[in-house]
Amino acid sequence: MVNALDARLSMYHFYTAFAALLIGGFFGLLQTLVRSEQLTLPVDLNYYQVLTAHGVLLALVFTTFFIFGFMYAGVVKTTGEFASHRRKAAWIGFVLMLIGTIMATTLILMNKATVLYTFYAPLQASPFFYIGLAFIIIGTYFAAYAIISQYRSWRKEHKGEKSPLFTFMAVATLVLWLIATIGVVTAVTLQYIPWSFGWTETINVALSRTLFWFFGHPLVYFWLLPAYMAWYVTVPKIIGGKIFSDSLARLAFLLFILFSIPVGFHHQLLEPGISEVWKYVQVVLTFAVIIPSLMTAFAMFASFEIAGREKGATGLLGWFKKLPWSDVRFLAPFIGMAFFIPAGAGGIINASHQMNQVVHNTIWVTGHFHITIGATVILTFFGISYWLIPHLKGRVLTKHINNLGKYQIVLWTVGMFIMSAAMHFSGLSGNPRRTQITSYNGHEAAASWGSYEVAMSVGGTLLLFSIFLFIGLMINLAFWAPKGSEEFPIGEEFEDTHQLPKLLENWKVWIAIAILLILIAYTIPVIDLIQDAPPGSPGYQFW
Amino acid sequence: MHIHKLEKVWIAIGFVTLVAFLTTVGIQAFASDGHHGAPSDLTKLDPEKVHETEPFDDPGLHKIGENEYELVMILESYGFTPHEVRIPEGSTVHFQITTIDVVHGFEIAGTTVNMMATPGHVNSMTYTFEEKGNYLILCNEFCGTGHHFMSAELEVY
Structure with missing residues (x-):
């Protein structure tokens, strides 16, 4: 059981995350209804405001709050309770993130920031x-301090032992985050803020876009890696199996740090001002992320097979039937994994020069990130919530709620399948x-799109119903479910390895390689964008 | 570090696929006949003096050869100049575009013509229209509350 003070810290993050999910999800449905011309918004609320709010609340606010709530709980579970100065830092982080969220959302609703979440x-x-936005990011730095300093002092007190896998992964995710945010922090503080106050007249647009995507692509890995933490560490325990390989899991996370940052140009493939050669260099690095992704897929199915065979499964695929399909804690992340197969393939398509030209x-791209973040990641987060909320609140996940939870997951799956398929095909x-x-x-070229838009609104309706059900179940689990002790599942290793290759926890080496790759991929094109820049642009408010 | 034999095979297959994909993309981008690289024009201009800068001082369709045209277009919120273009079937068109205000997208639905226009830069690409029809040119990047009105027509006769 996580101690009460740290449990409260996590819970406040979840309350905020779920509120953002509810409002952001509602805005999502509005968009599909407007696009399919079934609904006209009131005059003082325009479509693009709703779209901005949907992106900010779901992609930035929901994810970030949920991720820190989850990481705090797991870090405390595996390394012991937070020292009070760290817990204080975490609360400061929470307050800053909340202030930032309220500021950004208010300005969007006042129609003073209809610029979309990019x-x-x-x-x-x-x-x-x-x-x-800067407040939100500064808040995450306090949060990162709490976790990283907890990890460092754990290692000092446990010399020669390998760190808990969950905490290692949380630290890896934060290392990625800290490096990635350099891009957006630079753009916001040195470009956007002085320019929007009028202290500078113009902005270097191409540079601002490049700095944004330096951050924007690793951002998606910041969402994905916590889902992978649940897959690697908690799912093996839930299915009654073992973690396939502790060291390969760590290696996969380190490779994600290396290959998720120096790749932002694949979002800018069709842009002028960046030479084809540098775009291709970054496409090569983008594709390299396939390796840790395939390692993750292998590890998952290996631990499924181990679990099934330990339960007496025979034959080539007999283990598949032995998986706990009726357990929402497994069903949700498993469907998330299944979504990631087409989602990963779609990602490769988007990063390939010629196919990107079509989409x-x-x-199509919206469909792509609705099956990555909106299915793979969020289904895993749903799965986590069903055991973590009662765990933190000293309650239990009853069979009844588990069954309703399965309906919630199926509703989400069907809704997202319909919506994302329509998005992909019409794209x-x-x-x-x-x-x-x-x-x-x-x-005539647009004639076929209308029926797809209607399909998207059907999917969107199911998704919002799923959110309503989810919020109801979470309120139940937090306040009304029977008292008791719900397990925080932490898997054990298949073959216990007490000794890790030392290199795996030598952060200096990995951070140095990451920076080297970034310098190789970005130095020359960024110097070009600065030195050889065209006259800058004044600001426009076209809303 | 122990790595299971099957995992080695799995990763090896992944690695070979990766190299095959990258080689295909690379050859198509740099060494194929049609030169299917991403539109990456490096030409710059002053975004506030577009109308005075060549070739945008004379936007429109210019015939430059047998079945070959240059189409110079200016993008702004919320329109394309010119917004109606007619070309004969089988024409090759060299597009040259720029924006006078915010970022816009230039897409011809149902074709591979798709590129970004960012202020201060010219972007360009070439496409051959083999089929007759009414093509829809649209802006595919948010450019303000009238973004969905930003379109133009290209007729291939």
Whole structure:
């Protein structure tokens, strides 16, 4: 059982995350209804405001709060309770993130920041929108301090022992985050804030986009790695199996640090001002992420097979039937994993020059990240919530809630399948993303998109129902479920390895390699973007 | 570090696939006939003086050879200049675009014509229209509350 003070810390993060999920999810449904021309928004709320709020609340706020709530709980579980100064740092982080969230959301709803969650210049929001975003990021630095310093003191007190796998993974995720945010922090503090206050007249647009995507791609790994933590550490225990390999799990996380950052140009493949050669260099590094992804897939299925065979499964695939399909704690992350197969393939398509040409900025891309973050990651987070919320609140996941939880997961799966399939298919014929209405005055090229838009709204409706059910079940688990002790599942290793290769916990080496790769991939193109820049752009408020 | 034999095989297959994919993408981008690299024009201009800068001082369709055209387009919130273009079937078109305000997308639905216009930069690509029809040119990057009105037509006759 996590101690009460640290449990409260995690719970406040979850309350905020779930509130963001509810509001952001509702905005998502509104978008599908507007796009399919079934709903007209009131005049003082425009589609693009709703779209901005949906992106900020779900992609930035929901994820970040949930991830820190989860990481705190796991770190405390595996390394002991937080020293009070660390818990204090974590609370400061929480408050800063909350202030930032409220500032950003308020400005979006006031129609002073209708710039979408990627806030591409030279669309210019109120300076306080960017300051709000900065607060969120500064808050995460306090949070990162709490976890990393806890890890360091654990290692000092346990010389010669390998660190708990969960905490190691949390630290790896934060190392990735700290390096990645350098890009967006630079852009926001040195470019956006002075420019939006009017202290500088113009902004270097190409540079701001490059700095954004330096952050934007590892951001998706910041969402994904906590899901992988649940897959590697907790799922083996839930299915009654073992962690396949502790050291390979650590290696996979380290490889994600190396190959998720120097790759941002694959989001800018169709942009002028960056040479083809540097784009290709980053495409090569992008593809390298396939290796740790395949290692993860192997580890998952290996631990499934081990669990099934220990329960007496025979034959080539007999173990598959022995998996606990009726346990929502397993069902949810498993469906998430299944979604990641097409999602990973889609990612490879998007990063390939020629195929990207067909899908870039079409709603195919929206479909892609709704089956990665919106299915793989969030289904895993749902699965985590079903045991972690009662664990933290001293209650138990009853059979009844487990069964309702399965309906919630199935509702989400079906909704997301319908919505994302419609997005992928209509994207292939050019249906653009981020667009309020796509009928283009009845143009023949757009004729097929309308029925897909309707399908998206059907999927979106199911998704919102799933969120309602989820929130209801979470309230039940937090406040009404029977008291007791719900397990925090931490898997054991298949073959106990007491000694790790020393290199695996030598952070200096891995951070140095990461920085080296970043310097190789970015130095020359960034110098070009700065030295050889065209005249900058003034700000525009087209809303 | 112990690595299971099957995992070695699995990773090896992954690695070979990776190299095969990258080779394909690389050859197509740099060494194939059609030169299918990403649109990466490095030409720069002053985004506030677009109308005075060549070739954007004369936007429109220019015939430069047998069945070959240059199409110079200016993008702004919320329109394309020119916004109606007609070309004969089988024409090869060299697109040259830029924006006078925010970031825009330039997409011709149902084709592989797709590129970004960022202020201060010219972007370009080439496409051959083999089939007759009414093509829809649209902006696929959010450029303000009228973004969904930003489209143009290209007729291949």
